[in-house]
Amino acid sequence: MPMGEALPGPGALAVLQRNFGVWRKLLVPSMLGNFGDPLLYLLALGYGLGHFIGRMDGMPYITFIASGIVASSVMNTASFEGLYSAFARMSAQRTYAAMLATPLRVSDILAGEVLWCAVKGLISAVAIIIVASFFGAIQGPWVFLALPVILLAGLSFGGLALVMTALARSYDFFMYYFTLAVTPMFLFCGVFYPLHSLPPFAQQLAQVLPLTHAVALLRPLLTGHLPHEVLYHAGVLLLYTLVAYGFAWRLLSRRLLR
Amino acid sequence: MAPVVNLAFLELRALHKHYGGREVLRGVDFVVAVGECFALVGPNGAGKSTTVRAIQGLTPTDGGEIRIGGRVLAEMGRAARADMGVVPQTDNLDPDFTVQENLWTYGRYFGLPKALIRQRSAELLEFMALSGYAAQPIHSLSGGMQRRLTIARALINAPKLLLLDEPTTGLDPQARHLIWQRLRELRRQGTTLLLTTHYMDEAERLADRVGIIDHGQILAEDSPRGLIATHIPGGVVELRRMDGALPDPQDLHRQWVSASERVGDTLICYGADLSPLLTHFAEDPAYRWLQRPASLEDVFLHLTGRDLREESE
Numbered sequence: 251m252p253m254g255e256a257l258p259g260p261g262a263l264a265v266l267q268r269n270f271g272v273w274r275k276l277l278v279p280s281m282l283g284n285f286g287d288p289l290l291y292l293l294a295l296g297y298g299l300g301h302f303i304g305r306m307d308g309m310p311y312i313t314f315i316a317s318g319i320v321a322s323s324v325m326n327t328a329s330f331e332g333l334y335s336a337f338a339r340m341s342a343q344r345t346y347a348a349m350l351a352t353p354l355r356v357s358d359i360l361a362g363e364v365l366w367c368a369v370k371g372l373i374s375a376v377a378i379i380i381v382a383s384f385f386g387a388i389q390g391p392w393v394f395l396a397l398p399v400i401l402l403a404g405l406s407f408g409g410l411a412l413v414m415t416a417l418a419r420s421y422d423f424f425m426y427y428f429t430l431a432v433t434p435m436f437l438f439c440g441v442f443y444p445l446h447s448l449p450p451f452a453q454q455l456a457q458v459l460p461l462t463h464a465v466a467l468l469r470p471l472l473t474g475h476l477p478h479e480v481l482y483h484a485g486v487l488l489l490y491t492l493v494a495y496g497f498a499w500r501l502l503s504r505r506l507l508r
Numbered sequence: 509m510a511p512v513v514n515l516a517f518l519e520l521r522a523l524h525k526h527y528g529g530r531e532v533l534r535g536v537d538f539v540v541a542v543g544e545c546f547a548l549v550g551p552n553g554a555g556k557s558t559t560v561r562a563i564q565g566l567t568p569t570d571g572g573e574i575r576i577g578g579r580v581l582a583e584m585g586r587a588a589r590a591d592m593g594v595v596p597q598t599d600n601l602d603p604d605f606t607v608q609e610n611l612w613t614y615g616r617y618f619g620l621p622k623a624l625i626r627q628r629s630a631e632l633l634e635f636m637a638l639s640g641y642a643a644q645p646i647h648s649l650s651g652g653m654q655r656r657l658t659i660a661r662a663l664i665n666a667p668k669l670l671l672l673d674e675p676t677t678g679l680d681p682q683a684r685h686l687i688w689q690r691l692r693e694l695r696r697q698g699t700t701l702l703l704t705t706h707y708m709d710e711a712e713r714l715a716d717r718v719g720i721i722d723h724g725q726i727l728a729e730d731s732p733r734g735l736i737a738t739h740i741p742g743g744v745v746e747l748r749r750m751d752g753a754l755p756d757p758q759d760l761h762r763q764w765v766s767a768s769e770r771v772g773d774t775l776i777c778y779g780a781d782l783s784p785l786l787t788h789f790a791e792d793p794a795y796r797w798l799q800r801p802a803s804l805e806d807v808f809l810h811l812t813g814r815d816l817r818e819e820s821e
Contacts, residue, residue, distance in 0.1 A: 260619065261617065261619070264613075264616040264617050264619070265617075267613075267616060268602070268613050268616070268617075271605065271609065271613065272602070272604040272605070275604055275605075276604075343600065343602070343603060344596075344598060344600035345600065345602065347596060347600050348596070348600040348601075348602075348614070349617055350564075350566055351564060351589065351592075351594035351596065351662075352589060352614065352617035352618050352665075353586040353587065353589045353590045353617070353618060353619070354586070354617050355586050506566075507566055507567065507568065508527070508567065508568075
């Protein structure tokens, strides 16, 4: 297959629009989840646990945890969308088959799906940012710069999830990914405590994981500082996005065009 | 040089395809003319759906060539699908959308302008007798209505070629007749139709020409009448005994028929003039008999055999 087929065209936007249209129909329960869950986390961890912890890394714990929850929520939302929802569209609903009967190509579908994962991650992140600002846990002039970072992180998590979806035979398969990738990232990438409190080898291991880099960029931006080593962190996220997209495209093409 | 008028719209030449060691298409050859309705009939696993996927450019083939409007499909890429409509075997409407939204979304996949989609979807809902249902959710539609919507959706780009993979499987007679009427209307308007089916009556009613496919090859190809005249000349009489025993154990029928076969408890006789056979057995109260004209189904069973085919595609 020529490599040009891997590059998506404007059809990706029609796929994105379709997913957005479905999301809009389920707006109320969806937004409830977006606002409700982070509120519970902030209350339980920020106030509950934060009461005993006090300050962490020079800021109140609720401020520390708020930016971590923003980053992990992008990961969770984009991953869930790219795994379960995308798999439902591919297998049970046969939406991909319907799309392939039109001029859309695998690359258009894949790019539309990855973009949608990122947009959904952005929606959930913005909801948390709004909630957390009421607690004073998000502040500073750089919050708007967090938005492109959130989108980029969403693209990388969405891309990785779609690699798994392209390989999956059933929903059960996704438990491996959650247990072996999503949960470890949630716990060891600096969401709940600073990375430097880990032993050195674990810190190095964490450098390999995309959530580490999302947190490294988002925590400063959401607490009024400019992050260090921006190019390095953004570069890792971009690399994850491109490599995951390439793999997902190959695997999906093999699966759908046979 | 005088231009050559090529009436062949869709040409399949020596199409080969294998999955692993299993050959699904072993040199499929046929031509569909502009504005013609061609039916591909065959048992399960004969290669019908693979052929339809290959025509959409969604299945890389291992040999042979497909041309659409004279152009080689492999060189057209996705542009080929811009002029195609596809009614898949399994409905894949968007369950979260209404009837109208399904058409709308599908039109966007073709990159059609909004005003055109709006105009066409109103016409198509009218055409498929779904006008009152534009705002209804998909799950509120009956199976036949969903099927009609799937056909309407396949027409949103005003395709030159409509591919229908078992369009009426599982529908009640009323729903099937409505769909047949609409497909004939489309054909009159000049759309080229390729349909796969394992309902012989469907092929007989819709198709100008029928290709019988089995084990990845076209076994015979002609008009429904031509196929019947070639393969099963004359009429058919089916004989059964009331008590379920073997009919005509002494093979008396042989003297009056040109061919016959035994299928379970039934003796099927073929011949130009079967009245002597009937005179003999119709008198006998132990027998039940059925006289009927030869049908496409007889041709189909004659060519593909009577073995049961389990789902494998």
